[in-house]
Amino acid sequence: MSITSDILRGHTETIILKQLLISDSYGYQINKYIQEKTDNQFELKEATLYSAFRRLETAGYIVSYWGDETTGARRRYYSITTTGKKYYEESKKEWEEAKGLLDSLI
Amino acid sequence: MVAKIRNYIQRAFDDVPKTKKAMELQEELIANCLEKFNDQLRFGKSEEEAYTAVISGIGDLSELTEGLKERHTLSVETPEQRKKSAVLVATAVMLYILSPMMVVFFSEVVNQSVIGVLMMFTFVAIATGLLVYNAMTKSRYRREEDTLVEEFKEWKSAKAKDRAIFETVSSAYWLIVVGIYLFISFTTLAWHYTWIIFIIAAAIGNIVKAILLWRQSDETK
Numbered sequence: 289m290s291i292t293s294d295i296l297r298g299h300t301e302t303i304i305l306k307q308l309l310i311s312d313s314y315g316y317q318i319n320k321y322i323q324e325k326t327d328n329q330f331e332l333k334e335a336t337l338y339s340a341f342r343r344l345e346t347a348g349y350i351v352s353y354w355g356d357e358t359t360g361a362r363r364r365y366y367s368i369t370t371t372g373k374k375y376y377e378e379s380k381k382e383w384e385e386a387k388g389l390l391d392s393l394i
Numbered sequence: 395m396v397a398k399i400r401n402y403i404q405r406a407f408d409d410v411p412k413t414k415k416a417m418e419l420q421e422e423l424i425a426n427c428l429e430k431f432n433d434q435l436r437f438g439k440s441e442e443e444a445y446t447a448v449i450s451g452i453g454d455l456s457e458l459t460e461g462l463k464e465r466h467t468l469s470v471e472t473p474e475q476r477k478k479s480a481v482l483v484a485t486a487v488m489l490y491i492l493s494p495m496m497v498v499f500f501s502e503v504v505n506q507s508v509i510g511v512l513m514m515f516t517f518v519a520i521a522t523g524l525l526v527y528n529a530m531t532k533s534r535y536r537r538e539e540d541t542l543v544e545e546f547k548e549w550k551s552a553k554a555k556d557r558a559i560f561e562t563v564s565s566a567y568w569l570i571v572v573g574i575y576l577f578i579s580f581t582t583l584a585w586h587y588t589w590i591i592f593i594i595a596a597a598i599g600n601i602v603k604a605i606l607l608w609r610q611s612d613e614t615k
Binding site for chain 1: 418419421423424425427428430433453454455456457461
């Protein structure tokens with residue numbers, strides 16, 4: 289499992305961008321999707337998730353804005369930018385290549 | 395339990411500068427963690443279990459807060475900038491010193507006092523231009539943190555720059571006035587009247603200053 293989570297962690301940013309491609313979202317919701325899609329086998333640590341947000345934001349791949357919740361605490365939403373979409377496509381292509389290589393090696 | 399989660403996150407931010415960025419990140423973390431906590435309760439977990447799940451899910455926050463501790467304070471002047479600035483100031487001072495000599499040289503040696511005065515004004519104008527250019531291109535204090543202290547530093551830096559420009563212009567102004575006084579006095583030889591130039595000059599100077607201040611206060615409104 290530790291190898292699996294290492295590989296997954298290496299792709300944290302692509303995983304986040306993929307979620308934002310579907311719709312704007314906020315931290316907990318993204319983590320919830322990840323959990324659901326992996327049948328509760330994988331979950332990002334909050335520290336990892338928010339560090340990735342900061343990196344993506346600095347790189348200009350995502351932008352954030354505060355939602356106007358009428359009840360409860362306000363949430364910070366993230367939205368993917370055009371350069372972010374391009375970066376996602378590149379990362380995805382890289383991953384496909386790596387996957388093909390590993391399949392032929394292992 | 396809610397307060398305990400809040401405390402846990404706030405403690406991680408204890409030694410982080412209280413910038414807007416840090417406070418927003420803290421707020422975001424707390425909101426998301428509390429939502430997770432409430433979800434856990436809804437799934438039928440006890441408060442104790444939900445709390446443990448939330449805290450263990452946070453992970454090592456230091457990797458997140460470490461990035462917020464970096465401060466870049468002053469935008470430092472490079473040696474080239476300092477050199478350029480020194481050359482500009484030195485040239486300007488030299489021109490100021492040479493400018494009265496033009497009057498003497500042209501009126502005594504070439505016997506063309508009008509050209510001498512014109513040369514003096516040209517020198518003063520060029521020197522003033524150099525000093526103003528130097529003050530305007532000096533790197534400004536750039537704000538790196540959204541705190542009150544930073545705002546104050548920025549305000550102070552802007553103030554000092556304004557003052558430098560003002561002093562430069564005003565010293566040039568008085569040199570020009572002295573030049574006009576000498577020129578008119580020498581050509582008309584009416585020394586008993588010409589001193590009035592200084593009073594007129596002071597009045598004009600103050601009126602210009604008043605207009606500038608008035609405009610400035612209009613802008614800030």
